[in-house]
Amino acid sequence: MRILLASSEVHPFSKTGGLADMAGALGKTLARAGHEARLVTPLYPRVREQFPEIRRVDWRFDLPLGARRVQAELWALEAEPGLTAYFIDQPEFYQRGALYQENGASYADNDARFIFFAKCVAHLARYLPWRPEVVHVHDWQAALVPALLRQQQRAEEWWRPPRTCLTIHNLAYQGIFPQASFALTNLPPEFFTMETAEFYGHLNCLKAGIALADVITTVSPRYAREIMTEEFGCGLDGLLRRRQGRLVGILNGVDYDFWDPARDPFLPCAYSAGRLDGKTACKLALQKELGLPVTNAMPLFATISRLAEQKGVDIQLGALEEMLSADLQFVLLGSGAPAFEAGYLGLARRFPSQVAVRVGHDEGLAHRIEGGSDFYLMPSRFEPSGLNQMYSLRYGVIPIVRATGGLDDSVTDFTEDAARANGIKFYEYSSRALAKGIRKALALYAQPELLRRCRRNAMKLDFSWERAVGEYLKAYEKA
Helix, strand or coil, X not given: CEEEEECCCCCCCCCCCHHHHHHHHHHHHHHHCCCEEEEEEECCCCHHHHCCCCEEEEEEEEEEECCEXXXXXXXXXXXXXXXXXXXXXXXXXXXXXXXXXXXXXXXXXXXXXXXXXHHHHHHHHHHCCCCCCEEEEEHHHHCCHHHHHHHHHHHHCCCCCCEEEEEECCCCCCXXXXXXXXXXXXXXXXXXXXXXXXXXXEEEHHHHHHHHCCEEEECCHHHHHHCCCXXXXXXXXXXXXXXXXXXXXXXXXXXXXXXXXXXXXXXXXXXXXXXXXXXXXXXXXXXXXXCCCCCCCCCEEEEEEEECXXXXXXXXXXXXXXXXXXXXXXXXXXXXXXXXXXXXXXXXXXXXXXXXXXXXXXXXXXXXXXXXXXXXXXXXXXXXXXXXXXXXHHCCCEEEEECCHHHHHXXXXXXCCCCCCCEEEECCCCHHHHHHHHHXXXXXXXXXXXXXXXXXXXXXXXXXXXHHHHHHHHHHHHC
């Protein structure tokens, strides 16, 4: 099958979160399975420097964007055998300090930047000599592609255009802009209605994709059910219920090329489910690196996360205030809302022998934290899929999660199946419930044999993309 995947970020070329990991891994796994997969993404700064083999293609875009025309170039790279990555080179839009925002504020022209990106994707789908059978778009930044393809089909009598698949990674981010932004699409007025892109008088890019894509996927089965409810539907639950016959939940996979403690170059010592001694060495090295007392006598808890309310960092701060009176250590790697950053840095100042905080992102440190931690805290208010709990399971780190979205789909609590348990779940969204989960972890740590069994259960799970890609192929066939 020929599949064109469009994403505003793709690992290893650009990344702010799990979207990049998913897009890159899915493309790679499709290619390894013998399908013709190609990726398309903006050309951001430093890509040319980091990937010097990238080459400019003899192809220019000259596309309408409202009342003006915008030009761009196309670059390409053989990401791996059988997988070509295309890059949209438009310096005005994409040569910036970050992908979407700086200093906590979104770029004011994000509407133009990603409407143009969607137009480039539609143009490639229409005119590349290699004709995709399916165009798989991700999140609001590419969600206008189904509308653009449908308009080309109508206006140009395009026979058999590719079918479209939209993946919703997080329904909370919809690409909502003032009504005037609709003019940038150059679509006729019938696309700006309550049934398509109009949302309370605004342009809603994701809504247009949900309304017009041939198939819609989310990144876990439970999240597919949750977004059809008023609580999690973010104002689109009615539309999603109407389209539920085309809605499929597929749990994200993990790229074990990058996340495997048996061959992780960032770890000081390799280990596996059958050889767990190396994990203790990783823990002691991590404590030394972070300036914490070096000891295996107390458990080490960790979080690697955006510091946003969705991630449950508010209830986590409350739970840690209560639980740091116990013998435990905690490490955080992440950044986000200044108030949350200040809250965690304050804990580190008050409990310097128990708490280490690193603000920002450090890929190597993220791997070492997974390698050296005993428990991973993920108390999300909602979580479409989650990847860190699956990374943690692979690294023998016991997740403590709120039972929502992909967290509920991937973690098994002792109360569900004692023999297969690999984590700890709680249900109420509160500091009290999370603190109770931490107390359960302390009790588990005091039972080494039970902890070892739980770790082995976790590490033997298969969340590989080879498993997930079969589900995506079924979705493409559905489209």
